[in-house]
Every structure is written in structure tokens, then in C-alpha cells.
Amino acid sequence: MKFKGQEVNFEMIIWFALNILIIIDILLITIAMLFTLPEGTEMGIQMFDFCVCILLMAEWLINLYFSASKTEYLKEKYNILALIASIPFDVIIPIVIPGINLLRYFRLLKLLRIIALFNMFIDGINRFIKKTNLDKILAGVFLTILIFTGALYIWGTSYSLFDDFYFVIVTLTTVGYGQSQLPFHHS
Structure with a gap:
């Protein structure tokens, strides 16, 4: 794809956009965990988080589909973290176990998601540094x-x-x- 006469890598644009969304999602989840927010704001953060989860799940499934060896893809640590990061725990757990108040544990699961998202972001930054020789x-x-x-x-x-x-x-x-x-x- 060309933009202003320059060749642009479409995969790099998607990777960059996903990392920007991950950073925004980490910040919003952290703010929602630390502060008491109005219900409308909290619902907006949950909806944004759910949309990011859907995008991350789609990326994970596409990568699984195009991987040469599906079992090797599923065994890699990075891919397991990516799968964990793409699961919207806030939405799924109340549906699976109705009537149980697990709000205290949601925070732990959100923390796990934040760690998984942060690891994905750091891995992406490391790939960028190695690809561009920025470390040298x-x-x-x-x-x-x-x-x-x-x-x-x-x-x-x-x-x-x-x-x-x-x-x-x-x-x-x-x-x-x-x-x-x-x-x-x-x-």
C-alpha cells in the first residue's frame, strides 16, 4: 500500500494501532481499578475494553489460522499470554457463574490481563527495537x-x-x- 508516495506495510500499521489501543486500555483499566468512577464512565471503559478484547481475539485467531504448526503456536508462551489478554473476564464470568458476587476476584483477573497486555506491549517494543537496530x-x-x-x-x-x-x-x-x-x- 502506498501513502504519499511511500510504501507502507499494512501489518505494521495494524500492529502499531493494536499497541496504541493496548496502552489506552491498560491506562483505562488501571484508572477504573484505582478510582471510583461514575457508572456511565465505568460502563464506557468496559465497552472499550470489550472492543479491544474482540480485536485481540481476532488477531490471535488469524495468527493461529496462518501459523504453520498449530500445536507449536499453542505451546508458545507469548501466544498463551495473548490469549489471556484477549479474554474479557468482566463479561464472561457473570454469565458462566450467575448469582455469585466475584467482584473482588475481577480485580485480580484484570491485573492478570494488565500484566498480559503489558507483556504483549513490551514484546512488541522489543521486536521493533531489534528490527530497527535501535539497540545498537x-x-x-x-x-x-x-x-x-x-x-x-x-x-x-x-x-x-x-x-x-x-x-x-x-x-x-x-x-x-x-x-x-x-x-x-x-x-
Whole structure:
């Protein structure tokens, strides 16, 4: 697919959108667990959570369908977490066991879902970092900062290690904090 003349990977867009929805869902579930909200707001959060669960379940089923080995797919830890994250416990448990007040346990199940969603998000971030070699880039930047901070501390006119670190960061980012103003003479 092309967007503004650039080739766009449709799978990457779906992955990015799902991760954004997961982050929003984690935040909303956490807010609903920590604070007493009006009933309409809580119902809206539950509906949003249910929609995210449906999307995650659809993604899980599509991945299962297209996997080469279904049994290997079901044995992987990530896929089990993805399945747990896609189950809307708030909706299913009252239907399965009617009349039992399990609201205290819903919080534990929500916590399990939050952990599963967070693990999915972290796994997605790790895949992004490895695919883009961002870990190597950040390691290079960090190593450069350390080398030049040490060099400035050893061979420069140094005040302290923190000051040298500060000067290196300011120089590398070209921010220029603390630069004095040059006097202008108008004749």
C-alpha cells in the first residue's frame, strides 16, 4: 500500500494501532481499578475494553489460522499470554457463574490481563527495537557520551565529572545551554 508516495506495510500499521489501543486500555483499566468512577464512565471503559478484547481475539485467531504448526503456536508462551489478554473476564464470568458476587476476584483477573497486555506491549517494543537496530544505535550514542565525558574529564579543564557529562550532552545535542551572549557593537 502506498501513502504519499511511500510504501507502507499494512501489518505494521495494524500492529502499531493494536499497541496504541493496548496502552489506552491498560491506562483505562488501571484508572477504573484505582478510582471510583461514575457508572456511565465505568460502563464506557468496559465497552472499550470489550472492543479491544474482540480485536485481540481476532488477531490471535488469524495468527493461529496462518501459523504453520498449530500445536507449536499453542505451546508458545507469548501466544498463551495473548490469549489471556484477549479474554474479557468482566463479561464472561457473570454469565458462566450467575448469582455469585466475584467482584473482588475481577480485580485480580484484570491485573492478570494488565500484566498480559503489558507483556504483549513490551514484546512488541522489543521486536521493533531489534528490527530497527535501535539497540545498537542507542549503545553507540551511550558509548560516545561515555568516551567523550571521560576524555574531557582526563584531558580537559574539568570542574567535575557531572559538568563534563553536561558539556558533552549539550555539545552532542547542539542545545547550547549556558552559552554567553556575544556583545554587539554598533558603530
